[in-house]
Protein backbone atom coordinates (compact mmCIF):
# COMPACT_ATOMS: atom_id res chain seq x y z
CA UNK A 1 0.00 0.00 0.00
CA UNK A 2 1.25 3.47 -0.85
CA UNK A 3 1.59 5.85 2.08
CA UNK A 4 -1.18 8.35 2.77
CA UNK A 5 -2.16 10.84 5.39
CA UNK A 6 -5.46 10.50 7.21
CA UNK A 7 -8.13 12.74 8.64
CA UNK A 8 -11.58 12.27 10.09
CA UNK A 9 -13.70 15.41 9.68
CA UNK A 10 -16.94 15.98 11.61
CA UNK A 11 -19.34 17.12 8.88
CA UNK A 12 -20.20 16.51 5.24
CA UNK A 13 -19.21 20.05 4.25
CA UNK A 14 -15.82 19.71 5.96
CA UNK A 15 -15.27 16.34 4.32
CA UNK A 16 -15.99 17.68 0.82
CA UNK A 17 -13.69 20.65 1.41
CA UNK A 18 -10.97 18.37 2.79
CA UNK A 19 -11.12 16.16 -0.28
CA UNK A 20 -10.04 18.98 -2.60
CA UNK A 21 -7.56 20.57 -0.20
CA UNK A 22 -5.07 17.73 -0.69
CA UNK A 23 -4.46 16.63 -4.29
CA UNK A 24 -4.99 12.89 -4.65
CA UNK A 25 -7.33 12.65 -1.66
CA UNK A 26 -10.17 10.11 -1.50
CA UNK A 27 -13.07 9.49 0.83
CA UNK A 28 -13.09 6.26 2.77
CA UNK A 29 -16.36 4.88 4.15
CA UNK A 30 -16.57 1.13 4.86
CA UNK A 31 -13.22 0.70 3.15
CA UNK A 32 -14.18 -2.74 1.84
CA UNK A 33 -13.52 -1.83 -1.78
CA UNK A 34 -11.04 1.01 -1.48
CA UNK A 35 -8.60 -0.76 0.87
CA UNK A 36 -8.66 -3.89 -1.25
CA UNK A 37 -7.65 -1.77 -4.26
CA UNK A 38 -5.09 0.20 -2.26
CA UNK A 39 -3.32 -2.97 -1.15
CA UNK A 40 -2.83 -3.83 -4.82
CA UNK A 41 -1.84 -0.23 -5.64
CA UNK A 42 -4.69 0.06 -8.10
CA UNK A 43 -5.91 2.97 -5.99
CA UNK A 44 -3.12 5.16 -4.63
CA UNK A 45 -4.69 8.03 -2.69
CA UNK A 46 -2.23 10.35 -0.96
CA UNK A 47 -4.75 11.34 1.67
CA UNK A 48 -7.81 9.62 3.12
CA UNK A 49 -10.81 11.56 4.32
CA UNK A 50 -12.66 9.20 6.66
CA UNK A 51 -16.37 10.00 6.43
CA UNK A 52 -17.47 7.78 9.29
CA UNK A 53 -17.85 10.71 11.66
CA UNK A 54 -20.04 12.99 9.52
CA UNK A 55 -23.42 11.58 10.59
CA UNK A 56 -25.63 10.79 7.56
CA UNK A 57 -26.23 7.35 9.00
CA UNK A 58 -30.03 7.41 9.25
CA UNK A 59 -33.00 6.55 7.08
CA UNK A 60 -35.62 9.29 7.29
CA UNK A 61 -38.99 9.94 5.64
CA UNK A 62 -39.09 12.62 2.92
CA UNK A 63 -41.86 15.17 2.40
CA UNK A 64 -42.75 13.36 -0.83
CA UNK A 65 -43.63 10.17 1.03
CA UNK A 66 -40.39 8.39 0.25
CA UNK A 67 -37.23 7.74 2.22
CA UNK A 68 -33.88 9.46 2.46
CA UNK A 69 -31.06 7.00 3.07
CA UNK A 70 -27.92 8.56 4.56
CA UNK A 71 -24.71 7.83 2.65
CA UNK A 72 -23.22 6.11 5.70
CA UNK A 73 -26.13 3.74 6.35
CA UNK A 74 -24.61 0.26 6.33
CA UNK A 75 -25.86 -2.24 3.77
CA UNK A 76 -27.04 -4.54 6.59
CA UNK A 77 -29.08 -1.79 8.23
CA UNK A 78 -30.61 -0.69 4.94
CA UNK A 79 -31.67 -4.24 4.04
CA UNK A 80 -33.08 -4.81 7.53
CA UNK A 81 -34.99 -1.54 7.91
CA UNK A 82 -38.69 -2.41 8.36
CA UNK A 83 -39.78 0.32 5.92
CA UNK A 84 -37.40 -0.95 3.25
CA UNK A 85 -38.51 -4.53 3.79
CA UNK A 86 -42.16 -3.57 3.57
CA UNK A 87 -42.17 -0.98 0.78
CA UNK A 88 -38.96 -1.49 -1.19
CA UNK A 89 -38.45 -5.26 -0.97
CA UNK A 90 -36.44 -5.34 -4.20
CA UNK A 91 -33.78 -3.22 -2.50
CA UNK A 92 -33.63 -5.37 0.61
CA UNK A 93 -33.33 -8.51 -1.52
CA UNK A 94 -30.68 -7.07 -3.83
CA UNK A 95 -28.50 -6.05 -0.90
CA UNK A 96 -28.64 -9.40 0.90
CA UNK A 97 -27.78 -11.19 -2.35
CA UNK A 98 -24.41 -9.44 -2.36
CA UNK A 99 -21.10 -9.99 -0.55
CA UNK A 100 -21.15 -11.57 2.95
CA UNK A 101 -22.63 -10.68 6.33
CA UNK A 102 -19.30 -9.28 7.48
CA UNK A 103 -18.91 -7.09 4.39
CA UNK A 104 -22.50 -5.83 4.46
CA UNK A 105 -22.00 -4.76 8.09
CA UNK A 106 -19.23 -2.42 6.91
CA UNK A 107 -20.28 -1.47 3.39
CA UNK A 108 -22.12 1.83 3.08
CA UNK A 109 -24.80 3.11 0.74
CA UNK A 110 -22.43 5.54 -1.04
CA UNK A 111 -19.47 3.14 -1.08
CA UNK A 112 -21.59 0.39 -2.60
CA UNK A 113 -22.73 2.67 -5.44
CA UNK A 114 -19.14 3.72 -6.14
CA UNK A 115 -17.47 0.31 -5.89
CA UNK A 116 -15.29 -0.45 -8.88
CA UNK A 117 -15.43 -3.23 -11.43
CA UNK A 118 -14.32 -6.80 -10.75
CA UNK A 119 -12.75 -7.22 -14.20
CA UNK A 120 -9.73 -9.47 -13.49
CA UNK A 121 -7.44 -7.34 -15.65
CA UNK A 122 -8.38 -4.21 -13.75
CA UNK A 123 -7.05 -6.08 -10.71
CA UNK A 124 -3.89 -7.29 -12.42
CA UNK A 125 -1.42 -4.41 -12.56
CA UNK A 126 0.80 -6.32 -15.01
CA UNK A 127 -1.89 -6.22 -17.69
CA UNK A 128 -3.16 -3.42 -19.92
CA UNK A 129 -6.37 -1.82 -18.70
CA UNK A 130 -7.78 1.49 -19.89
CA UNK A 131 -9.74 1.90 -16.70
CA UNK A 132 -6.72 1.52 -14.42
CA UNK A 133 -4.10 2.98 -16.76
CA UNK A 134 -5.81 5.14 -19.40
CA UNK A 135 -4.45 4.49 -22.89
CA UNK A 136 -2.82 1.15 -22.05
CA UNK A 137 -5.44 -0.93 -23.86
CA UNK A 138 -8.04 -3.44 -22.76
CA UNK A 139 -6.81 -6.93 -21.96
CA UNK A 140 -10.35 -8.25 -21.62
CA UNK A 141 -11.11 -7.71 -25.31
CA UNK A 142 -9.74 -10.89 -26.83
CA UNK A 143 -8.90 -12.17 -23.33
CA UNK A 144 -10.95 -13.76 -20.58
CA UNK A 145 -14.25 -11.97 -20.86
CA UNK A 146 -16.90 -14.44 -19.75
CA UNK A 147 -18.13 -12.07 -17.09
CA UNK A 148 -18.05 -8.88 -19.10
CA UNK A 149 -20.63 -6.56 -20.58
CA UNK A 150 -22.95 -7.35 -23.48
CA UNK A 151 -24.61 -3.92 -23.56
CA UNK A 152 -23.28 -0.38 -23.66
CA UNK A 153 -19.63 -1.41 -23.86
CA UNK A 154 -16.99 0.34 -25.97
CA UNK A 155 -13.77 -0.45 -27.77
CA UNK A 156 -11.96 0.91 -24.74
CA UNK A 157 -13.64 -1.15 -22.01
CA UNK A 158 -16.17 -3.97 -21.64
CA UNK A 159 -16.30 -4.10 -17.84
CA UNK A 160 -19.51 -4.44 -15.81
CA UNK A 161 -20.59 -2.62 -12.69
CA UNK A 162 -20.69 -5.15 -9.86
CA UNK A 163 -23.26 -3.63 -7.47
CA UNK A 164 -26.49 -5.47 -6.77
CA UNK A 165 -27.89 -2.63 -4.65
CA UNK A 166 -27.54 -0.15 -7.52
CA UNK A 167 -29.67 -2.33 -9.81
CA UNK A 168 -32.57 -2.22 -7.34
CA UNK A 169 -32.11 1.53 -6.87
CA UNK A 170 -32.27 1.98 -10.65
CA UNK A 171 -35.56 0.09 -10.76
CA UNK A 172 -36.84 2.26 -7.90
CA UNK A 173 -35.87 5.58 -9.58
CA UNK A 174 -33.62 6.64 -6.71
CA UNK A 175 -31.88 10.01 -6.61
CA UNK A 176 -28.37 10.62 -5.36
CA UNK A 177 -27.89 13.77 -3.27
CA UNK A 178 -24.43 15.26 -3.15
CA UNK A 179 -22.48 18.05 -1.51
CA UNK A 180 -19.70 19.78 -3.46
CA UNK A 181 -16.55 21.25 -1.89
CA UNK A 182 -18.11 24.70 -2.43
CA UNK A 183 -20.97 23.61 -0.19
CA UNK A 184 -23.44 23.45 -3.10
CA UNK A 185 -25.75 20.47 -3.16
CA UNK A 186 -27.46 18.78 -6.07
CA UNK A 187 -29.61 15.77 -6.81
CA UNK A 188 -28.60 13.29 -9.53
CA UNK A 189 -31.01 10.66 -10.87
CA UNK A 190 -29.40 7.27 -10.34
CA UNK A 191 -29.76 6.70 -14.08
CA UNK A 192 -27.20 9.45 -14.66
CA UNK A 193 -24.77 8.73 -11.81
CA UNK A 194 -22.79 6.01 -13.57
CA UNK A 195 -21.37 6.60 -17.04
CA UNK A 196 -20.85 4.22 -19.89
CA UNK A 197 -17.18 3.54 -20.63
CA UNK A 198 -16.96 5.28 -24.01
CA UNK A 199 -13.42 6.46 -24.61
CA UNK A 200 -12.83 7.29 -20.96
CA UNK A 201 -13.58 4.18 -18.92
CA UNK A 202 -11.58 5.58 -16.00
CA UNK A 203 -14.25 8.27 -15.56
CA UNK A 204 -16.98 6.18 -13.99
CA UNK A 205 -19.48 8.63 -12.60
CA UNK A 206 -20.59 12.20 -13.17
CA UNK A 207 -19.37 13.25 -9.71
CA UNK A 208 -16.92 16.15 -9.67
CA UNK A 209 -13.68 15.99 -7.68
CA UNK A 210 -14.43 16.20 -3.97
CA UNK A 211 -18.18 15.83 -4.49
CA UNK A 212 -19.53 13.82 -1.58
CA UNK A 213 -22.58 11.61 -1.74
CA UNK A 214 -24.72 12.65 1.22
CA UNK A 215 -27.80 10.48 0.69
CA UNK A 216 -29.89 8.44 -1.67
CA UNK A 217 -33.60 9.23 -1.80
CA UNK A 218 -36.34 6.84 -2.80
CA UNK A 219 -39.65 8.08 -4.22
CA UNK A 220 -42.86 7.04 -2.52
CA UNK A 221 -43.47 3.27 -2.51
CA UNK A 222 -44.65 1.70 -5.78
CA UNK A 223 -46.19 -1.38 -4.20
CA UNK A 224 -46.45 -4.56 -6.25
CA UNK A 225 -44.42 -7.71 -6.01
CA UNK A 226 -40.74 -6.86 -5.73
CA UNK A 227 -38.15 -9.48 -6.61
CA UNK A 228 -34.41 -9.65 -7.18
CA UNK A 229 -33.04 -12.74 -8.86
CA UNK A 230 -29.29 -13.19 -9.10
CA UNK A 231 -27.50 -15.84 -11.15
CA UNK A 232 -23.90 -16.53 -10.18
CA UNK A 233 -21.30 -19.26 -10.22
CA UNK A 234 -22.11 -20.46 -6.71
CA UNK A 235 -25.15 -20.12 -4.50
CA UNK A 236 -23.74 -17.48 -2.17
CA UNK A 237 -20.94 -14.91 -1.85
CA UNK A 238 -20.28 -14.31 -5.53
CA UNK A 239 -20.89 -11.48 -7.97
CA UNK A 240 -23.74 -11.69 -10.47
CA UNK A 241 -23.33 -12.98 -13.98
CA UNK A 242 -26.89 -11.79 -14.65
CA UNK A 243 -29.39 -10.34 -12.20
CA UNK A 244 -32.94 -9.06 -12.55
CA UNK A 245 -34.75 -6.52 -10.38
CA UNK A 246 -38.49 -6.67 -10.98
CA UNK A 247 -41.43 -4.71 -9.67
CA UNK A 248 -44.64 -6.22 -11.00
CA UNK A 249 -48.36 -5.88 -10.45
CA UNK A 250 -50.43 -9.02 -10.19
CA UNK A 251 -54.08 -8.85 -11.26
CA UNK A 252 -56.19 -11.95 -11.75
CA UNK A 253 -53.17 -14.11 -12.34
CA UNK A 254 -51.72 -11.67 -14.86
CA UNK A 255 -48.27 -10.26 -14.23
CA UNK A 256 -47.72 -6.75 -15.51
CA UNK A 257 -44.25 -5.26 -15.43
CA UNK A 258 -43.96 -1.99 -13.59
CA UNK A 259 -40.18 -1.63 -13.34
CA UNK A 260 -37.37 -3.82 -14.60
CA UNK A 261 -33.59 -3.46 -14.32
CA UNK A 262 -30.66 -5.77 -14.92
CA UNK A 263 -27.23 -6.29 -13.37
CA UNK A 264 -24.17 -8.00 -14.80
CA UNK A 265 -24.83 -6.75 -18.33
CA UNK A 266 -23.18 -3.36 -18.55
CA UNK A 267 -20.96 -0.69 -17.07
CA UNK A 268 -23.95 0.50 -15.08
CA UNK A 269 -27.28 -0.89 -13.90
CA UNK A 270 -29.29 -1.51 -17.07
CA UNK A 271 -32.88 -0.47 -17.49
CA UNK A 272 -34.77 -0.11 -20.76
CA UNK A 273 -37.84 2.04 -20.18
CA UNK A 274 -38.95 1.34 -23.75
CA UNK A 275 -39.37 -2.35 -22.86
CA UNK A 276 -41.42 -1.43 -19.79
CA UNK A 277 -43.67 0.78 -21.90
CA UNK A 278 -44.01 -1.76 -24.68
CA UNK A 279 -45.46 -4.37 -22.34
CA UNK A 280 -47.33 -1.99 -20.04
CA UNK A 281 -50.62 -3.45 -18.91
CA UNK A 282 -50.22 -6.73 -20.76
CA UNK A 283 -49.43 -10.11 -19.29
CA UNK A 284 -45.65 -10.10 -19.34
CA UNK A 285 -43.89 -12.49 -21.71
CA UNK A 286 -40.16 -12.82 -21.03
CA UNK A 287 -39.17 -13.24 -24.66
CA UNK A 288 -40.87 -10.12 -25.99
CA UNK A 289 -39.33 -8.06 -23.18
CA UNK A 290 -35.90 -9.63 -23.68
CA UNK A 291 -36.08 -8.97 -27.44
CA UNK A 292 -36.28 -5.25 -26.71
CA UNK A 293 -33.73 -5.24 -23.89
CA UNK A 294 -31.19 -7.23 -25.89
CA UNK A 295 -31.76 -5.49 -29.22
CA UNK A 296 -28.41 -3.69 -29.15
CA UNK A 297 -26.47 -6.44 -27.38
CA UNK A 298 -22.95 -7.14 -28.62
CA UNK A 299 -21.40 -9.99 -26.70
CA UNK A 300 -17.63 -10.51 -26.60
CA UNK A 301 -15.96 -13.84 -27.41
CA UNK A 302 -16.88 -15.66 -24.19
CA UNK A 303 -20.06 -14.10 -22.88
CA UNK A 304 -22.72 -14.78 -25.49
CA UNK A 305 -24.20 -17.20 -22.93
CA UNK A 306 -25.58 -14.11 -21.20
CA UNK A 307 -28.10 -13.62 -24.03
CA UNK A 308 -30.13 -16.77 -23.29
CA UNK A 309 -29.38 -16.36 -19.59
CA UNK A 310 -31.11 -12.97 -19.55
CA UNK A 311 -34.20 -14.56 -21.11
CA UNK A 312 -34.25 -17.46 -18.71
CA UNK A 313 -33.58 -15.37 -15.64
CA UNK A 314 -36.29 -12.92 -16.61
CA UNK A 315 -38.68 -15.77 -17.35
CA UNK A 316 -37.96 -17.38 -13.96
CA UNK A 317 -38.42 -14.06 -12.19
CA UNK A 318 -41.78 -13.43 -13.89
CA UNK A 319 -42.84 -16.96 -13.05
CA UNK A 320 -41.93 -16.33 -9.45
CA UNK A 321 -44.04 -13.19 -9.47
CA UNK A 322 -46.90 -15.13 -11.00
CA UNK A 323 -46.79 -17.62 -8.19
CA UNK A 324 -47.46 -14.60 -6.02
CA UNK A 325 -44.61 -15.62 -3.83
CA UNK A 326 -42.87 -12.87 -1.97
CA UNK A 327 -39.47 -13.62 -3.43
CA UNK B 328 -15.63 -5.58 -30.10
CA UNK B 329 -18.09 -3.35 -31.81
CA UNK B 330 -17.72 0.39 -32.11
CA UNK B 331 -18.49 2.75 -29.28
CA UNK B 332 -22.18 2.59 -28.53
CA UNK B 333 -24.06 5.80 -28.32
CA UNK B 334 -26.78 4.85 -25.87
CA UNK B 335 -26.39 6.10 -22.35
CA UNK B 336 -28.97 3.98 -20.56
CA UNK B 337 -29.57 7.00 -18.41
CA UNK B 338 -32.82 8.89 -18.30
CA UNK B 339 -34.08 8.99 -21.79
CA UNK B 340 -32.89 12.53 -22.48
CA UNK B 341 -29.16 12.80 -23.05
CA UNK B 342 -27.40 14.26 -20.04
CA UNK B 343 -26.21 17.81 -20.37
CA UNK B 344 -23.03 17.45 -18.38
CA UNK B 345 -19.89 17.20 -20.49
CA UNK B 346 -17.71 14.18 -20.04
CA UNK B 347 -14.80 14.82 -17.76
CA UNK B 348 -11.85 13.26 -19.46
CA UNK B 349 -8.79 14.01 -17.39
CA UNK B 350 -7.15 10.91 -16.03
CA UNK B 351 -7.34 10.30 -12.32
CA UNK B 352 -4.28 10.21 -10.15
CA UNK B 353 -4.43 6.43 -10.03
CA UNK B 354 -1.09 4.96 -10.94
CA UNK B 355 0.90 8.07 -10.17
CA UNK B 356 3.27 7.85 -7.28
CA UNK B 357 2.89 11.06 -5.42
CA UNK B 358 5.14 10.17 -2.59
CA UNK B 359 7.67 7.41 -2.03
CA UNK B 360 7.52 5.11 0.92
CA UNK B 361 10.52 6.34 2.86
CA UNK B 362 10.63 10.13 2.80
CA UNK B 363 11.20 11.75 6.21
CA UNK B 364 7.69 13.23 6.16
CA UNK B 365 6.45 9.74 5.84
CA UNK B 366 8.26 8.47 8.94
CA UNK B 367 6.53 11.20 10.87
CA UNK B 368 3.14 10.09 9.59
CA UNK B 369 2.09 8.08 12.62
CA UNK B 370 -1.11 8.12 14.57
CA UNK B 371 -1.61 7.47 18.25
CA UNK B 372 -4.75 5.41 18.58
CA UNK B 373 -6.55 4.00 21.59
CA UNK B 374 -7.97 0.61 20.75
CA UNK B 375 -10.43 -1.02 23.12
CA UNK B 376 -9.92 -4.73 22.60
CA UNK B 377 -11.59 -7.42 24.69
CA UNK B 378 -12.42 -4.84 27.34
CA UNK B 379 -8.90 -3.47 27.62
CA UNK B 380 -7.63 -0.14 26.36
CA UNK B 381 -4.39 -0.21 24.37
CA UNK B 382 -2.53 2.88 23.23
CA UNK B 383 -0.73 2.16 19.97
CA UNK B 384 1.34 4.27 17.64
CA UNK B 385 0.54 3.29 14.06
CA UNK B 386 1.26 4.02 10.44
CA UNK B 387 -2.23 4.81 9.10
CA UNK B 388 -1.83 1.96 6.60
CA UNK B 389 -2.10 -0.60 9.41
CA UNK B 390 -5.23 -2.69 9.05
CA UNK B 391 -7.18 -3.56 12.17
CA UNK B 392 -6.08 -7.18 11.64
CA UNK B 393 -2.39 -6.26 11.57
CA UNK B 394 -2.80 -4.02 14.61
CA UNK B 395 -4.37 -6.89 16.54
CA UNK B 396 -1.82 -9.48 15.47
CA UNK B 397 1.43 -7.54 15.11
CA UNK B 398 0.99 -4.74 17.64
CA UNK B 399 -1.20 -6.27 20.33
CA UNK B 400 0.00 -9.85 19.72
CA UNK B 401 -3.54 -11.17 19.69
CA UNK B 402 -2.85 -13.82 17.09
CA UNK B 403 -6.21 -15.58 17.33
CA UNK B 404 -7.61 -13.62 14.39
CA UNK B 405 -6.06 -15.05 11.24
CA UNK B 406 -5.01 -13.65 7.90
CA UNK B 407 -6.20 -15.96 5.15
CA UNK B 408 -6.59 -13.78 2.07
CA UNK B 409 -6.25 -10.16 3.27
CA UNK B 410 -8.98 -9.32 0.69
CA UNK B 411 -12.31 -9.85 2.44
CA UNK B 412 -12.82 -13.19 0.76
CA UNK B 413 -12.23 -15.83 3.44
CA UNK B 414 -13.49 -14.56 6.81
CA UNK B 415 -10.51 -15.85 8.84
CA UNK B 416 -10.00 -12.32 10.19
CA UNK B 417 -13.59 -11.88 11.41
CA UNK B 418 -13.87 -9.94 14.68
CA UNK B 419 -16.75 -8.21 16.43
CA UNK B 420 -16.80 -4.42 16.46
CA UNK B 421 -19.47 -2.93 18.70
CA UNK B 422 -21.12 -6.35 18.58
CA UNK B 423 -21.14 -6.67 14.78
CA UNK B 424 -18.93 -8.97 12.75
CA UNK B 425 -16.58 -7.44 10.20
CA UNK B 426 -13.50 -8.47 8.23
CA UNK B 427 -10.63 -6.88 10.16
CA UNK B 428 -8.37 -7.11 7.09
CA UNK B 429 -10.47 -4.59 5.15
CA UNK B 430 -10.51 -1.78 7.66
CA UNK B 431 -7.86 0.52 9.11
CA UNK B 432 -6.99 0.49 12.80
CA UNK B 433 -7.07 4.32 12.88
CA UNK B 434 -10.75 4.15 11.92
CA UNK B 435 -11.61 2.26 15.13
CA UNK B 436 -10.64 4.61 17.92
CA UNK B 437 -13.17 4.19 20.71
CA UNK B 438 -14.90 1.12 19.22
CA UNK B 439 -15.38 -2.00 21.34
CA UNK B 440 -13.47 -4.76 19.55
CA UNK B 441 -13.86 -8.43 20.49
CA UNK B 442 -11.58 -11.12 19.14
CA UNK B 443 -11.80 -14.86 19.68
CA UNK B 444 -9.54 -14.40 22.72
CA UNK B 445 -12.14 -12.07 24.22
CA UNK B 446 -15.06 -14.45 23.73
CA UNK B 447 -13.63 -16.98 26.18
CA UNK B 448 -10.49 -18.68 27.42
CA UNK B 449 -9.56 -22.38 27.43
CA UNK B 450 -10.77 -22.56 31.05
CA UNK B 451 -13.90 -20.51 30.52
CA UNK B 452 -15.00 -21.09 26.98
CA UNK B 453 -17.82 -19.23 25.27
CA UNK B 454 -20.68 -21.65 24.50
CA UNK B 455 -19.84 -21.33 20.79
CA UNK B 456 -16.20 -22.25 21.43
CA UNK B 457 -17.30 -25.23 23.54
CA UNK B 458 -19.71 -26.35 20.82
CA UNK B 459 -16.97 -26.21 18.17
CA UNK B 460 -14.85 -28.48 20.40
CA UNK B 461 -17.74 -30.85 21.12
CA UNK B 462 -18.70 -31.16 17.47
CA UNK B 463 -15.21 -31.22 15.95
CA UNK B 464 -16.04 -28.01 14.11
CA UNK B 465 -12.51 -27.80 12.69
CA UNK B 466 -9.55 -29.76 11.41
CA UNK B 467 -6.47 -27.56 11.02
CA UNK B 468 -8.18 -24.78 12.98
CA UNK B 469 -6.98 -21.89 10.84
CA UNK B 470 -10.42 -20.63 9.94
CA UNK B 471 -11.87 -21.39 13.38
CA UNK B 472 -11.44 -18.07 15.22
CA UNK B 473 -13.20 -16.32 12.34
CA UNK B 474 -15.88 -19.01 12.15
CA UNK B 475 -16.59 -18.69 15.88
CA UNK B 476 -16.75 -14.89 15.88
CA UNK B 477 -18.98 -15.02 12.82
CA UNK B 478 -21.23 -17.71 14.31
CA UNK B 479 -21.79 -15.72 17.50
CA UNK B 480 -22.84 -12.71 15.41
CA UNK B 481 -25.03 -14.80 13.09
CA UNK B 482 -27.24 -15.90 15.98
CA UNK B 483 -27.59 -12.27 17.08
CA UNK B 484 -28.42 -11.19 13.53
CA UNK B 485 -31.16 -13.79 13.28
CA UNK B 486 -32.62 -12.72 16.65
CA UNK B 487 -32.49 -9.10 15.52
CA UNK B 488 -34.57 -10.01 12.44
CA UNK B 489 -31.91 -9.09 9.87
CA UNK B 490 -32.92 -10.82 6.61
CA UNK B 491 -30.61 -12.93 4.46
CA UNK B 492 -30.63 -14.06 0.84
CA UNK B 493 -32.59 -17.21 1.78
CA UNK B 494 -35.21 -15.45 3.91
CA UNK B 495 -38.47 -16.16 2.07
CA UNK B 496 -40.80 -13.70 3.76
CA UNK B 497 -39.28 -10.32 4.57
CA UNK B 498 -42.12 -9.53 6.96
CA UNK B 499 -42.06 -12.67 9.12
CA UNK B 500 -39.66 -13.48 11.96
CA UNK B 501 -36.61 -15.36 10.71
CA UNK B 502 -36.40 -19.11 11.22
CA UNK B 503 -33.27 -20.51 12.84
CA UNK B 504 -32.98 -23.06 10.06
CA UNK B 505 -29.94 -24.81 8.67
CA UNK B 506 -30.46 -22.99 5.36
CA UNK B 507 -30.34 -19.63 7.13
CA UNK B 508 -27.20 -20.58 9.07
CA UNK B 509 -25.43 -21.85 5.95
CA UNK B 510 -26.20 -18.77 3.92
CA UNK B 511 -25.14 -16.44 6.72
CA UNK B 512 -21.87 -18.31 7.25
CA UNK B 513 -20.92 -18.15 3.55
CA UNK B 514 -18.38 -15.40 4.26
CA UNK B 515 -16.27 -17.87 6.24
CA UNK B 516 -14.40 -20.33 4.08
CA UNK B 517 -13.01 -23.57 5.56
CA UNK B 518 -10.27 -25.12 3.46
CA UNK B 519 -10.62 -28.35 5.46
CA UNK B 520 -14.36 -28.37 4.70
CA UNK B 521 -15.41 -28.88 8.31
CA UNK B 522 -18.74 -27.33 7.31
CA UNK B 523 -21.14 -30.07 8.48
CA UNK B 524 -19.65 -30.00 11.98
CA UNK B 525 -19.54 -26.21 12.04
CA UNK B 526 -23.26 -26.16 11.25
CA UNK B 527 -23.90 -28.73 13.98
CA UNK B 528 -21.98 -26.66 16.51
CA UNK B 529 -23.93 -23.52 15.63
CA UNK B 530 -27.26 -25.34 15.68
CA UNK B 531 -26.49 -26.73 19.12
CA UNK B 532 -25.83 -23.27 20.52
CA UNK B 533 -28.87 -21.89 18.68
CA UNK B 534 -31.03 -24.68 20.12
CA UNK B 535 -30.02 -23.70 23.63
CA UNK B 536 -31.31 -20.20 23.07
CA UNK B 537 -34.60 -18.93 24.39
Ligand SMILES: Cc1cc2nc3c(=O)[nH]c(=O)nc-3n(C[C@H](O)[C@H](O)[C@H](O)COP(=O)(O)OP(=O)(O)OC[C@H]3O[C@@H](n4cnc5c(N)ncnc54)[C@H](O)[C@@H]3O)c2cc1C
Pocket residue numbers: 026027028029030031032033034035036051071097098099100103106107108109110111112113114115162163164165211212213214237238239240410411412
Ligand atom coordinates in the same frame (compact mmCIF):
# COMPACT_ATOMS: atom_id res chain seq x y z
C1 LIG C 1 -15.20 -10.63 -1.31
C2 LIG C 1 -16.19 -9.58 -1.71
C3 LIG C 1 -17.38 -9.93 -2.30
C4 LIG C 1 -18.31 -8.96 -2.68
N1 LIG C 1 -19.48 -9.34 -3.29
C5 LIG C 1 -20.37 -8.40 -3.69
C6 LIG C 1 -21.57 -8.74 -4.37
O1 LIG C 1 -21.86 -9.92 -4.58
N2 LIG C 1 -22.42 -7.75 -4.75
C7 LIG C 1 -22.12 -6.43 -4.52
O2 LIG C 1 -22.93 -5.58 -4.88
N3 LIG C 1 -20.99 -6.06 -3.90
C8 LIG C 1 -20.11 -7.01 -3.49
N4 LIG C 1 -18.95 -6.64 -2.88
C9 LIG C 1 -18.59 -5.23 -2.86
C10 LIG C 1 -19.09 -4.48 -1.65
O3 LIG C 1 -20.49 -4.35 -1.75
C11 LIG C 1 -18.40 -3.12 -1.67
O4 LIG C 1 -17.05 -3.32 -1.34
C12 LIG C 1 -19.00 -2.14 -0.69
O5 LIG C 1 -20.36 -1.94 -0.95
C13 LIG C 1 -18.26 -0.81 -0.75
O6 LIG C 1 -18.75 0.05 0.25
P1 LIG C 1 -17.74 0.74 1.28
O7 LIG C 1 -18.54 1.65 2.14
O8 LIG C 1 -16.91 -0.26 1.99
O9 LIG C 1 -16.87 1.58 0.25
P2 LIG C 1 -15.37 2.13 0.32
O10 LIG C 1 -14.43 1.03 0.01
O11 LIG C 1 -15.16 2.89 1.58
O12 LIG C 1 -15.43 3.19 -0.87
C14 LIG C 1 -15.67 2.81 -2.21
C15 LIG C 1 -15.55 4.05 -3.08
O13 LIG C 1 -16.57 4.98 -2.77
C16 LIG C 1 -16.02 6.25 -2.43
N5 LIG C 1 -16.91 6.81 -1.40
C17 LIG C 1 -17.29 6.21 -0.24
N6 LIG C 1 -18.18 6.98 0.40
C18 LIG C 1 -18.38 8.08 -0.36
C19 LIG C 1 -19.22 9.24 -0.23
N7 LIG C 1 -20.04 9.41 0.80
N8 LIG C 1 -19.19 10.15 -1.23
C20 LIG C 1 -18.37 10.00 -2.31
N9 LIG C 1 -17.55 8.94 -2.46
C21 LIG C 1 -17.57 7.99 -1.51
C22 LIG C 1 -14.62 5.97 -1.97
O14 LIG C 1 -13.77 7.08 -2.17
C23 LIG C 1 -14.24 4.80 -2.87
O15 LIG C 1 -13.81 5.28 -4.11
C24 LIG C 1 -18.02 -7.60 -2.46
C25 LIG C 1 -16.82 -7.23 -1.86
C26 LIG C 1 -15.91 -8.20 -1.48
C27 LIG C 1 -14.61 -7.77 -0.83
Ligand code: SF4
Pocket residue numbers: 117119120121122128129130131132137138139140141148156157158159201
Ligand atom coordinates in the same frame (compact mmCIF):
# COMPACT_ATOMS: atom_id res chain seq x y z
S1 SF4 D 1 -12.72 -4.38 -19.58
FE1 SF4 D 1 -12.32 -2.35 -18.75
S2 SF4 D 1 -11.61 -2.83 -16.69
FE2 SF4 D 1 -11.34 -4.74 -17.88
S3 SF4 D 1 -9.29 -4.67 -18.81
FE3 SF4 D 1 -10.69 -3.74 -20.29
S4 SF4 D 1 -10.48 -1.55 -19.80
FE4 SF4 D 1 -9.77 -2.63 -17.99
Ligand code: FES
Pocket residue numbers: 405406407408409410411412413414415416417426427428429
Ligand atom coordinates in the same frame (compact mmCIF):
# COMPACT_ATOMS: atom_id res chain seq x y z
S1 FES E 1 -8.14 -12.34 5.83
FE1 FES E 1 -9.82 -11.01 5.99
S2 FES E 1 -11.31 -12.02 4.82
FE2 FES E 1 -9.56 -13.24 4.47
Ligand code: FES
Pocket residue numbers: 464465466467468469470471516517518519520521
Ligand atom coordinates in the same frame (compact mmCIF):
# COMPACT_ATOMS: atom_id res chain seq x y z
S1 FES F 1 -10.42 -26.10 9.88
FE1 FES F 1 -8.85 -25.93 8.41
S2 FES F 1 -9.54 -24.24 7.27
FE2 FES F 1 -11.23 -24.63 8.50
